[in-house]
Amino acid sequence: MDFTLSKKHEMARALFREFAEKEVKPLAQEVDETEEFPRATVEKMAKAGFLGIPVPKEYGGQGCDILTYAMCVEELSKVCGTTGVIVSAHTSLCCDPILTYGTEEQKQKYLPDLASGKRLGAFGLTEPGAGTDAQGQQTKAVLDGDEWVLNGSKIFITNGKEAEVYVVFAVTGKIEKKPGRFIKEISAFIVEKGTPGFTFGTKEKKMGIRGSSTYELIFTDCRIPKENLLGKLGQGFKIAMHTLDGGRIGIAAQALGIGEGALERTIAYTKERKQFGKSIAAQQNTQFQLADMATKAQAAQLLVYKAACKKDQYQQDHKTAYGVEAAMAKLYAAEMAMEVTTKAVQLHGGYGYTREYDVERMMRDAKITEIYEGTSEVQRMVISADLLK
């Protein structure tokens, strides 16, 4: 086993870090304060190829692996959690299901624009009554001639109003699981912005990742072509679960980056800050806290990279399972991010509680990583289900 990154991964990390420092970091506080989507940064990322990292070249992507993509989200999130999740939701939740389940025509039609960043992608699964319980879906799709007619709404959708291509889930019928016991048949669809009957509801006012465009999607007799069914009829639940397995690697990388970013700032701050005639880094309490923070961040990184490498293996052989590794990576990285950012604020003292310092924002940004794309409780369900099967 060799923990050394290859030359290409080292170069890619250096690229992401340079971009994050130069283009993203200077705007991070402003994006948080104004809650404005960083459109100009997204355009720069598109130009640099960051929006199609694991998409094959034949579909206009960069043809790189999942590890490289995870490192991109990690480095961006070290300076701005909002920017990290824009890339993660676009890549894992929109490009990936189209790449995995799309027909050749759908891939040709949507992936080049998504991978080049010309159009941003989003994913609509969550509803007011269907969060962790995906079976609680109310949005319906009914086939009418050559068109599907969608009715219902989706909430908390990342990249909500900024995206142009959406992977949306809806109930298309019911399946008799056991005699007399029915479950909902869920299917996935590709919906484009601008389709009549597809509108946006309210923008969420969030605790963190405040520049991320989080909206409600509303479908009112929204007619989409029959060929926009993604995968097979009734395959929606499988597509959603597969997509979220991959998405968790992206969010785990986001959490990892937020934790690492907070640690970097805390190391610098504790060396500068003087109390009782010496830097607080000279105090043993600080040293022990930093040691714990760094150890947990490193452990999270190993879990995230392992999950990413497992998904890379899956991309090659279409057999390797990575769902449990992804759940462990997300669970651990998210809880690490929350703990490390909380300690970072504590070590910054009163200054850390002000919005002048990045760690205040990072602590707010960290919280969502324990909630979206499967709460920490869901990750524990996934992991334990595998242990006890």
Add this chain to the structure above:
Amino acid sequence: MKIVVCIKQVPDTKGGVKFNPDGTLDRGAMLTIMNPDDKAGLEAALRLKDQYGAEVTVITMGLPKAEDVLREAMAMGADKGILVTDRVLGGADTWATSQTLAGAIRNLEYDLIITGRQAIDGDTAQVGPQISEHLDIPVISYAQDIKVEGNSVIVQRQYDDRYHVIKAQMPCLVTALAELNEPRYMTPGGIFDACAAEITVWGRANLVDVEDSNLGLKGSPTQIAKASDKVRKGAGEVVNVDAAEAVDYIIGKLKDKHVI
């Protein structure tokens, strides 16, 4: 169009300069970057490639690890990379370096050669113009803008307070300023391709029409006797007084130090 861009791997002076006991740069202890003027030259070449279509070859002379800077250039969009490396080329000054690069470039077809104005570790601004002399082609230095029109290049040559617009027939050599443009980032896919690509490695035997007496330390008419880091200035002193009082104050200080 075929464009050759000469690039150099230089120490990243942002991380501080480190010296060997003999006064030479301790390159191994310093992080390296692509020389900023060279990077602007490469970006100019890549823009010409985007606009008109061109094959861009990057060439560097240096230690085997200078291969990294070639891969970086290829990850930005250069098509080929050539590393000129050989023990006998070590210790070269600008004369020997330009002889070496010219000897290597004689193997290539080219319409335009672009070099940076100067490298941040030497600051001589001599290598580019010397290469053009060896190859007997025109040179336009200090380019702040480069355009191609038919068989010619049209370059804005920068001066302190003005610029000249100079047109020259290709083949021609242009030296680029860092302020010429904002170089693009590498792309992730470009990095993967660049790391999988073959780098051409040339040694002394591949240099065309160059005498041994013009190569390496022995072929270098200039030798560095001593190099040192900049003397760090103190924080200075701020006094809030009116102009007349300030003159007296400064004169007093200069007298104290026996300057006047």
